[in-house]
Amino acid sequence: MIDFDEVTLTYPQAMRPTLDRVSLHVGEGDLCLVVGATGSGKSTVLGAINGLVPHFTGGRLQGSVRVDGRSTAEHRPRNLADVVGYVGQDPLRGFVTDTVEDEIAYGMEQLGIDPVAMRKRVEETLDLMGIADLRRRPLTELSGGQQQRVAIAAVLAAQPKVLVLDEPTSSLDPTAAQDVLAAITTLVHDVGLTVVLAEHRLERVMQAADSVIWVPGDGSVSVGPAASVLAGSTIVPPLSALARVMGWADVPLSVREARRRVHSEGRRPVPPAEPVPAAGEVVLSARRLSVRYGDVHAVRSVDLDLRAGTVATLMGRNGAGKSSLLWALQGALSCEGDLLVAGRDPRGLTATHARRVVTLVPQTAADLLYLPTVAAECAQADLESGAEPGTAATLLAELGSYLPGERDPRDLSEGQRLALVLAIQLTASPPVVLLDEPTRGLDYQTKADLQRIVTRIAATGAAVLISTHDVEFAAGVSDRTILMADGEIVAQGTTRSLLTSSVAYAPQMAKVFAPLPFLTAADVSAGLS
Numbered sequence: 001m002i003d004f005d006e007v008t009l010t011y012p013q014a015m016r017p018t019l020d021r022v023s024l025h026v027g028e029g030d031l032c033l034v035v036g037a038t039g040s041g042k043s044t045v046l047g048a049i050n051g052l053v054p055h056f057t058g059g060r061l062q063g064s065v066r067v068d069g070r071s072t073a074e075h076r077p078r079n080l081a082d083v084v085g086y087v088g089q090d091p092l093r094g095f096v097t098d099t100v101e102d103e104i105a106y107g108m109e110q111l112g113i114d115p116v117a118m119r120k121r122v123e124e125t126l127d128l129m130g131i132a133d134l135r136r137r138p139l140t141e142l143s144g145g146q147q148q149r150v151a152i153a154a155v156l157a158a159q160p161k162v163l164v165l166d167e168p169t170s171s172l173d174p175t176a177a178q179d180v181l182a183a184i185t186t187l188v189h190d191v192g193l194t195v196v197l198a199e200h201r202l203e204r205v206m207q208a209a210d211s212v213i214w215v216p217g218d219g220s221v222s223v224g225p226a227a228s229v230l231a232g233s234t235i236v237p238p239l240s241a242l243a244r245v246m247g248w249a250d251v252p253l254s255v256r257e258a259r260r261r262v263h264s265e266g267r268r269p270v271p272p273a274e275p276v277p278a279a280g281e282v283v284l285s286a287r288r289l290s291v292r293y294g295d296v297h298a299v300r301s302v303d304l305d306l307r308a309g310t311v312a313t314l315m316g317r318n319g320a321g322k323s324s325l326l327w328a329l330q331g332a333l334s335c336e337g338d339l340l341v342a343g344r345d346p347r348g349l350t351a352t353h354a355r356r357v358v359t360l361v362p363q364t365a366a367d368l369l370y371l372p373t374v375a376a377e378c379a380q381a382d383l384e385s386g387a388e389p390g391t392a393a394t395l396l397a398e399l400g401s402y403l404p405g406e407r408d409p410r411d412l413s414e415g416q417r418l419a420l421v422l423a424i425q426l427t428a429s430p431p432v433v434l435l436d437e438p439t440r441g442l443d444y445q446t447k448a449d450l451q452r453i454v455t456r457i458a459a460t461g462a463a464v465l466i467s468t469h470d471v472e473f474a475a476g477v478s479d480r481t482i483l484m485a486d487g488e489i490v491a492q493g494t495t496r497s498l499l500t501s502s503v504a505y506a507p508q509m510a511k512v513f514a515p516l517p518f519l520t521a522a523d524v525s526a527g528l529s
Contacts (some may be wrong), residue, residue, distance in 0.1 A: 001194045002026040002049060007063035018044045020219030031188045031208055034237045037443045038413050042198040046164050050084040051077040068161055082111055083327035085160035089167045100150050101135045103458040107158045121157045128183050129153040143318045165197045169204055173317040173469045175504050177204050188408045196444030200443050202237035203508050207254035220448055227251050238472055238508040243522035255511040261412040269527025270514040272372035280308035283431045283463050289337035289505040291324045298324040300487040306463040311454055313474040315505055322467040326434045340433045358432040363472040365421040375405030385428035397424035399453045415446035435458055435466040439473050453476045475499055475507040
């Protein structure tokens, strides 16, 4: 179905090719997983399949890419639209209509599909993706996860032969991600759809992959069965980390396979002890906090305390009210109830003073970057925070990111931009730091770097609250986990006790070793030593 023949792709002004003499084949009806670090070239591989690379991105393409017999050199993306459906990382940027139903119908209208058939497909796709209740909702009012599901639905409705997905579950909660991937897997097995999917959270999808394309970042690719490719890859999802700890030659692709291996070997690591709850002072206290958007009650009478020197994660399905709660705690939303941060209510402070008691890094960290260079951003942060010149730049270095001052923030990787925004926000030395979905688009190594950064922030005495759908990240970084649903806090406790007792939010190590309370491969390694 998809063939790359000696493909070399060099972007304008690039010093070396992003893809260098790459040859690969993806068979009809296969689910192919593309893995690699941020910036390695995964999106280039995906874009080459539907002709976005190089027709839209620019660059010089040598060799040939053929999809269902059509050459992408001879057919522009619009001429491949009936064969290849593409969903990018940011669904909102790809929307062209105002409501869910109109967006799903739009692509079919452009292909000239009969109105009767189009109506039938709209209904089927709404049910397939579980979004029938959203059909008349404005796209701009949906949560990030809901927007992602609509974007996939809009492409599936046109019934392409090949579906290309770039980070399709990055903004979905674990249950929603499973629903989306189950729908995609059904299309692969029952309809014969060919799917090429790039994903950083491999634990969600690797068990369904027929093959894996590993893009190391040096221009080459490695293609083969998932178990063998991941065993030699520098990309290390939880089960790969477990395989290395246990000394296995290849990687188990599912929790079931890993459990069977563990039981067959009879090796039982010593379970970790339950951590002692932190005794730091309460630096944020919220009582009966409520947020409304018209008739929508986003946050319902929430009570919450955050203690100095701790890291807490906030979890829950898409639309549960997590982001609204964070913005309310930061004082940026009109809300009811009592709120004190370091003895002050941020809602009554100016923006300059509020950032000195609580700071929020939003889901898209780049929204806070508007100056042309890293140095200018750092200097402005020093000025607005009343800090000594060089404070923000020093913080950036302490966070482990050494960025040249002349670099344009728009040219940085996701992880580098996040580190820069954290340095900017921390310049005011706030006692409370809030992060909203900071791991979106981050590879495993960058998430490990972020974990070290967050741990370092907490070590200075700050309280950190992180909203996330990434259960593996939550397992590794937090002391305490808070679960929200329908605007309310429904459960909270130590991360180990709450996650290991959950079905939906348990990390893979907890599932492999259940009922023993393991959270990470590091826990297993410590238990075997």
